[in-house]
Amino acid sequence: xxxxxxxxxxxxxxxSIPVPIPDNPLGHTLVHLLDxxxxxxxxxxxWDDPTAWDTLTAGLAACGASVSDxxxxxxxxxxxxxxxxxxxxxxxxxxxxxxxxxxxxxVRRTREAxxxxxxxxxxxxxxxxxxxxxxxxxxxxxxxxxxxxxPGQRAALPDREIVPGELLDLPGRRLRAxxxxxxxxxxxxxxxEEAHPxxxxxxxxxxxxxxxxLFSGDHLLPEISPHIGLYEDPDDTIVTDPxxxxxxxxxxxxxxxxxxxxxxxxxxxxxAPGRVRALLRHHEERLSGLLALLTTPLTPWRLAEAMExxxxxxxxxxxxxxxxxxxxEAHLRRxxxxxxxxAVPGSxxxxxxxx
Numbered sequence: 001x002x003x004x005x006x007x008x009x010x011x012x013x014x015x016s017i018p019v020p021i022p023d024n025p026l027g028h029t030l031v032h033l034l035d036x037x038x039x040x041x042x043x044x045x046x047w048d049d050p051t052a053w054d055t056l057t058a059g060l061a062a063c064g065a066s067v068s069d070x071x072x073x074x075x076x077x078x079x080x081x082x083x084x085x086x087x088x089x090x091x092x093x094x095x096x097x098x099x100x101x102x103x104x105x106x107v108r109r110t111r112e113a114x115x116x117x118x119x120x121x122x123x124x125x126x127x128x129x130x131x132x133x134x135x136x137x138x139x140x141x142x143x144x145x146x147x148x149x150x151p152g153q154r155a156a157l158p159d160r161e162i163v164p165g166e167l168l169d170l171p172g173r174r175l176r177a178x179x180x181x182x183x184x185x186x187x188x189x190x191x192x193e194e195a196h197p198x199x200x201x202x203x204x205x206x207x208x209x210x211x212x213x214l215f216s217g218d219h220l221l222p223e224i225s226p227h228i229g230l231y232e233d234p235d236d237t238i239v240t241d242p243x244x245x246x247x248x249x250x251x252x253x254x255x256x257x258x259x260x261x262x263x264x265x266x267x268x269x270x271x272a273p274g275r276v277r278a279l280l281r282h283h284e285e286r287l288s289g290l291l292a293l294l295t296t297p298l299t300p301w302r303l304a305e306a307m308e309x310x311x312x313x314x315x316x317x318x319x320x321x322x323x324x325x326x327x328x329e330a331h332l333r334r335x336x337x338x339x340x341x342x343a344v345p346g347s348x349x350x351x352x353x354x355x
Contacts, residue, residue, distance in 0.1 A: 005059040008268075011197035013173075014213070016262065017059030019046030021081045025310075026265050029081045031056060032215055033063050034192075037172035039071035042095075043190060043215050044264055048084035048154070056085060070095045072170075074162065076217030077187040078103040078155065082264060087156030098160035098168070100179060103186030107155045109233065119143045121234040122322075129325050130299025130349040138318070162188050180219045180253065182246020183226040189253060190215040196259040199270065214258040214272065219249060222261075222269040225279055229326030230333075243334040247283060250276045287340070290331055297344045297351035304328035 008016045013035030018028040032043040040063070046052045057067050070093040075083045078099065086097050099107070123139040162168070164179035174193040181187055192213040218226040228243050254276035261275070262268050269275065286307075293306050304325045305313050316324060332352050335341035344351045 005055050005062055007059050007062045009063075010213075010260075010262065010268065012194065014192070014262070015063045016268070017056060017063070019052050019056050019059070019085075020049075021047050022049050022051070024081070026081070028265075030262070030264050030266075031059070032262055032264075033060070033065065034170070034173065034175070036071060036170045038170075039069050040065045041072045041074060041170060042070055042089065043074045044076055044082040044217070045073055045085035045089050047081045048088065053085060053088060056089075067092045069093065072160075073097045074168065074175075074190060075099040075103070075158065076189070076215070076219075076264060077184040078106050079184065079218070080155070082217065083107070083155055086158075087154075090156060090159075096159040097156055098162045099158040100162045100164070100177075100186030100188050102181070103184055104158050104161065106185065106233075107157060109235075110155065111153055111157070113153065116143060116146075117234060126301075126322065126325065128349055129329060130301035130351075131325065132301070135318070135321065164188065167193075178214075178252060178256070180217075180246075180249035182228055182242055182249050183218045185231045185240075185242075185245075187217055187219055187249075189217060189219050191256060191258065199259040212256075212258050213260045213262055214253065214256060216253070216261050216263045218264055219246075220253055220261055220272060220275060220279075221263045222266050222275065224266070225282055227323060227327060228330050229323060230329050232326075239333065241330075241333050241337055243283070243330045244337060247280065250279055287331060287335060290328075290335065291340060291354045294335075294341055294352055294354040297347065297353040299349050299351050300325055300329045300332060301349075303332065303352070 005017060015033040017031045019031050020028045029044060029046045031046050034041045034043060046056055060066055067089060070089055072095050073086050073089055075086060089095055090097055119139055119142055123136055127136060162177045164177050166177060168175045176191045176193055178189045178191055180189045194212060196213055228246050231240050231242055254273040258272055260268055260270055261272050293303060307328060309316060340355055341352050342355050344353055
């Protein structure tokens with residue numbers, strides 16, 4: 001039985017294909033197809049899963065193409081719901097895969113990772129954040145059992161580098177990369193510097209100077225804020241500031257003022273500057289709320305427990321708790337960098353307090 005996938009034609013040689021993410025509340029990744037003079041190019045590919053692959057190939061057919069026609073894959077960032085099927089697309093079509101150098105390094109490092117060393121690193125990191133024994137025990141058990149699976153070890157290595165500020169080599173199109181770190185160190189948005197086939201005429205009549213379209217990946221979404229955690233690297237001695245990176249990147253996107261934003265989740269929307277302002281307010285309010293919690297010294301783990309999430313802490317699964325603690329640490333780093341919080345000298349595990 002032939003699968004039918006509902007695709008959206010956005011005009012001007014742009015389509016979106018909703019590719020499902022297994023067991024994830026986001027539901028799907030919007031894979032975008034951009035027609036070029038050399039054939040279709042995909043922006044992201046979706047999760048490496050049989051149903052996702054069938055949906056992607058059916059979606060391409062609904063757009064009047066096939067996977068063998070695909071000329072290239074542009075990856076906004078290395079996460080598996082965006083990069084997962086890239087390798088399979090390349091095998092089926094001979095397409096190149098392009099990614100920012102920082103995320104390509106993450107893929108390379110993960111493929112080469114020693115699982116035992118990675119588990120040791122994660123265990124030490126969580127212990128230093130104040131994780132309780134019941135959270136550390138499964139990591140110790142995995143280490144003792146010699147478990148060898150590390151998420152992302154099969155991810156495809158890219159063939160090309162997406163260089164920020166440069167036009168991509170797409171015949172007949174003007175697509176420029178914008179480096180927007182925060183969600184990942186090498187996240188990129190892709191600015192289609194061509195007049196929107198509908199919106200720009202309407203917006204110009206209303207005095208709006210919006211220009212082009214922006215493929216925003218996970219950087220700018222219409223209703224939710226992406227996860228901002230720490231950039232994980234056992235060998236990295238640099239203290240990064242992912243939340244600071246994200247906020248700075250938001251400002252750059254607002255300055256573009258595209259006529260329309262085509263994100264990788266949810267739906268297309270307009271008024272990018274307005275959405276950026278809302279996200280900046282959200283993060284400032286969240287930082288202020290964390291400062292109120294830090295009137296009493298807290299470990300990153302205790303801070304994560306006290307933060308507001310989309311469900312009570314008791315209902316958050318094991319793996320998601322690790323992600324939540326990483327997000328709490330990213331916010332703590334921003335507060336420390338701003339001089340609004342500091343580590344309590346001599347605390348072990350380290351606790352933080354408002355200044």
